Amino acid sequence: MGDLRSSVQVPVTVLVNGRSYTVDVEPRLLLVHLLRDVLGLTGTHIGCDTSQCGACTVLVDGKAVKSCTMLAVQADGCSVTTIEGIGSVENLHPVQEGFWEKHGLQCGFCTPGVIMAAADLLRQHPNPTDEEIREGLEGVICRCTGYQNIVRAVRYAAERMQSADGEVEVAATAGLDRGEGSQGGATS
Amino acid sequence: MIPSAFTYERVHTVDEALASLAANPEAKLIAGGHSLLPLMKMRLAAPAALVDIQAIRNLHGVREVDGQVVIGALTTHAEISAHPVVRSLLPALAEAAAQIGDLQVRNRGTIGGNLAHADPSSDLPAVALAYNATLRGLSPAGEFALPADGFFLGPLTTAMPEGAVLTEIAFDVPPAGTQSVYQKVPHPASGYAVVGVAAVIGTDENGCFNYVRIGVTGAGDVAYRAVAAEAALMGQPPTDEAIQAAAGHAAEDGVMGEDLYASADYRAHLVQVHTARAIRRALP
Numbered sequence: 483m484g485d486l487r488s489s490v491q492v493p494v495t496v497l498v499n500g501r502s503y504t505v506d507v508e509p510r511l512l513l514v515h516l517l518r519d520v521l522g523l524t525g526t527h528i529g530c531d532t533s534q535c536g537a538c539t540v541l542v543d544g545k546a547v548k549s550c551t552m553l554a555v556q557a558d559g560c561s562v563t564t565i566e567g568i569g570s571v572e573n574l575h576p577v578q579e580g581f582w583e584k585h586g587l588q589c590g591f592c593t594p595g596v597i598m599a600a601a602d603l604l605r606q607h608p609n610p611t612d613e614e615i616r617e618g619l620e621g622v623i624c625r626c627t628g629y630q631n632i633v634r635a636v637r638y639a640a641e642r643m644q645s646a647d648g649e650v651e652v653a654a655t656a657g658l659d660r661g662e663g664s665q666g667g668a669t670s
Numbered sequence: 671m672i673p674s675a676f677t678y679e680r681v682h683t684v685d686e687a688l689a690s691l692a693a694n695p696e697a698k699l700i701a702g703g704h705s706l707l708p709l710m711k712m713r714l715a716a717p718a719a720l721v722d723i724q725a726i727r728n729l730h731g732v733r734e735v736d737g738q739v740v741i742g743a744l745t746t747h748a749e750i751s752a753h754p755v756v757r758s759l760l761p762a763l764a765e766a767a768a769q770i771g772d773l774q775v776r777n778r779g780t781i782g783g784n785l786a787h788a789d790p791s792s793d794l795p796a797v798a799l800a801y802n803a804t805l806r807g808l809s810p811a812g813e814f815a816l817p818a819d820g821f822f823l824g825p826l827t828t829a830m831p832e833g834a835v836l837t838e839i840a841f842d843v844p845p846a847g848t849q850s851v852y853q854k855v856p857h858p859a860s861g862y863a864v865v866g867v868a869a870v871i872g873t874d875e876n877g878c879f880n881y882v883r884i885g886v887t888g889a890g891d892v893a894y895r896a897v898a899a900e901a902a903l904m905g906q907p908p909t910d911e912a913i914q915a916a917a918g919h920a921a922e923d924g925v926m927g928e929d930l931y932a933s934a935d936y937r938a939h940l941v942q943v944h945t946a947r948a949i950r951r952a953l954p
Contacts, residue, residue, distance in 0.1 A: 606752070
């Protein structure tokens with residue numbers, strides 16, 4: 483890089499998808515690069531790299547953030563959930579199921595970020611109107627679908643999570659709370 | 671895009687943050703990082719050191735004290751827009767905070783970072799001006815408390831002392847019976863305010879305006895109070911003519927900016943139109 487300033491590595495401990503990792507990183511390493519290049523979790527995509535497109539969205543302590551706009555060191559002590567951890571093939575997260583049922587994707591590049599953003603949207607608005615879904619997904623850009631089926635997919639997920647069968651929800655978000663209390667994020 | 675290398679330190683108290691800034695004049699504070707990191711990635715900013723203040727616990731949260739709502743500098747836009755005290759006592763702040771960036775940005779971006787960064791197209795300066803906010807913090811010389819009116823000096827430039835930490839923002843709760851709104855023209859691509867108008871409006875028993883504070887952001891290099899429009903509206907009846915006439919003065923106290931999207935004339939026009947709309951929306 484030709485940059486002679488400090489590249490002293492610092493230790494970072496993050497809980498990713500329920501598994502704890504401690505790695506030494508350069509302070510300038512972005513969270514998205516930690517996930518993709520260091521931990522090999524390439525489901526989180528890099529689209530614009532300028533905080534616009536949201537393809538890199540992950541949950542940090544349960545809240546959607548753009549991992550291209552957060553340093554790995556800022557995530558020290560946090561719990562991170564990526565698309566690899568939000569559900570499993572056997573037990574899809576309701577949002578993943580919605581994308582499957584309602585054909586919420588075409589090329590799929592933006593999908594991991596959209597699913598993570600939608601998961602946080604449903605945390606904040608468990609029963610959103612279509613308007614709230616569209617506004618909530620303002621921070622993700624999809625160039626294929628025209629968003630129609632994404633909105634249907636999120637609405638499907640909301641209905642699924644509202645229904646008496648809360649089992650899927652509980653299983654899919656387990657692990658999100660484990661890192662809590664370790665880092666100043668949410669207070670009121 | 672990768673930022674230039676820097677050293678990183680996480681601090682847990684304001685005193686630690688002050689000491690770190692004093693020890694390294696090239697250090698910058700980072701909270702949510704949503705103003706600073708994009709600049710660093712584009713190499714428009716290359717601080718030699720970052721002092722991470724996110725973990726300073728007592729800078730988070732919203733509390734009500736003696737006719738003011740005091741918000742910790744590290745409180746996020748998402749927390750502010752959802753907070754019941756803000757929603758009931760400072761509705762224009764809740765409205766503005768809910769329109770910043772997008773869901774992910776609001777989860778990380780903080781009120782203190784936003785105001786200290788002083789982006790001329792940021793929403794919150796207009797609201798801080800309209801609610802007569804005071805920005806408080808600690809500098810090497812001791813405590814400071816600066817009124818929002820006079821805090822914003824230019825693009826990315828504020829009256830904060832060197833080496834200081836902004837700790838909290840105290841908003842005056844406007845008099846009972848007043849209404850407040852935030853009215854915004856977002857840039858279609860960036861979502862930043864091309865023009866944003868925050869207005870706190872009160873009327874007397876005859877319906878005439880008896881309380882008016884208007885803050886304008888986005889229009890130029892620096893947010894400003896539309897003092898001429900405020901004065902023109904005071905004492906007037908709530909007629910369309912009076913509102914139009916007063917709003918016609920709303921661009922006079924600012925220097926309109928110009929870019930590819932909006933000329934200075936167009937911005938002045940937007941300021942007038944949206945000041946009028948804000949006043950109408952704030953009528954009981």
